[in-house]
Amino acid sequence: MATTTDVLKCDPDSITFDDGEPDFDDPDTLSHISIASHRMKWANPVAFPTETVYGLGALALHEGAAAQIFAIKGRPTDNPLIVHVSSLRMLRSVLPADYTFSRPYDILIRRFWPGPLTLLFPADPAIVPPIITAGHPTVAVRMPAQPVARALIALVAAPLAAPSANSSGKPSPTRAEHVLRDLGGKVGTILDGGPCAVGVESTVLDGLNPDGDLRVLRPGGVTVEDIERVLREEMAPGERVPRVLVHRRDFEDAAMEAAPTTPGMKYRHYSPATPVTLLHTGPAPPAGVARIAAADLVASLRSQDAANPKKVGLLTPSDSRLLQYAKDVPGIAWYPFPLGALADPAVTAQRLFDGLISLDEQGVDLILVEEISEEREGLAVMNRVRKAASDALWVEL
Numbered sequence: 001m002a003t004t005t006d007v008l009k010c011d012p013d014s015i016t017f018d019d020g021e022p023d024f025d026d027p028d029t030l031s032h033i034s035i036a037s038h039r040m041k042w043a044n045p046v047a048f049p050t051e052t053v054y055g056l057g058a059l060a061l062h063e064g065a066a067a068q069i070f071a072i073k074g075r076p077t078d079n080p081l082i083v084h085v086s087s088l089r090m091l092r093s094v095l096p097a098d099y100t101f102s103r104p105y106d107i108l109i110r111r112f113w114p115g116p117l118t119l120l121f122p123a124d125p126a127i128v129p130p131i132i133t134a135g136h137p138t139v140a141v142r143m144p145a146q147p148v149a150r151a152l153i154a155l156v157a158a159p160l161a162a163p164s165a166n167s168s169g170k171p172s173p174t175r176a177e178h179v180l181r182d183l184g185g186k187v188g189t190i191l192d193g194g195p196c197a198v199g200v201e202s203t204v205l206d207g208l209n210p211d212g213d214l215r216v217l218r219p220g221g222v223t224v225e226d227i228e229r230v231l232r233e234e235m236a237p238g239e240r241v242p243r244v245l246v247h248r249r250d251f252e253d254a255a256m257e258a259a260p261t262t263p264g265m266k267y268r269h270y271s272p273a274t275p276v277t278l279l280h281t282g283p284a285p286p287a288g289v290a291r292i293a294a295a296d297l298v299a300s301l302r303s304q305d306a307a308n309p310k311k312v313g314l315l316t317p318s319d320s321r322l323l324q325y326a327k328d329v330p331g332i333a334w335y336p337f338p339l340g341a342l343a344d345p346a347v348t349a350q351r352l353f354d355g356l357i358s359l360d361e362q363g364v365d366l367i368l369v370e371e372i373s374e375e376r377e378g379l380a381v382m383n384r385v386r387k388a389a390s391d392a393l394w395v396e397l
Contacts, residue, residue: 214243313337
């Protein structure tokens, strides 16, 4: 087990790819990724950036290496891992020899890989160890777009298992410093490739069902709208365009929730140490639940000790109407963390985990997170916020 942690800087812009193989313009970046790849070949885990969040990677086909991921994170072993590859050739190496891509999978791989889309494939237990799949007959695979991640996998020349590089249940890290604060001393190497561009984990999609429809098991960096658009554009006249169904929005699967085939479904996730309350400001509350006026909510937060105001973190869109109530209020010290405009949920996704981690580190007493519309990246944002929150209120603005 590591006792010291090396943080090695890498420049993603210095890496290009030729037929899946990386070329490096910066010798330091090449040196640092080479050091990390050497350590991984000796079965040591490495934290590295992807376009979604930072991952804690180890050899996917080496049971002992993969087991260290669970130990470092404190992750339950019935929570499967996603396998990361750098090329279609490497993808083929982890799949059954007789497997043929479906027409929708062929389209999605061509249009969204490399990128933040994970697909479920049949698993061959003779190739992929059960510790990766949690004993399921499927394996989740993606090809990351972040150049440091893809170059690392290519230099290791083997697929990597890589969940988010954080203690299990905490918010996912989107900066190297997030990883260092959480896992420093537990993981020996962190590749610092700068902040993550997407900010939430990959979309996980299951296209193996007999009905031919596609099921989104976890919304993420590729939106449902984009998947539907690409399928409509690519499917030929006369071909059936599969439906794209979202878990818990369009279908339920109690058996899968009890024994998930992909990460992020069973356990509470993304929660900082500070309590998180989700503020619903849109549709009407469920039956029997009353709205609270925004002014009354603010009044309820006030500390009666003026010398020790309550520290309240506020994660809201930058143009939220809620901000008009978060002004100078005796007994409250506001810690705003703007999430970008309501019209740009991609920015909200990019900033969400950074906001949760930053406010937690500032020592606030409570974090309020305002809901956004569950469209495009907003679907992934709200999936994470619901899992992070221990309470929810319906607020009248």
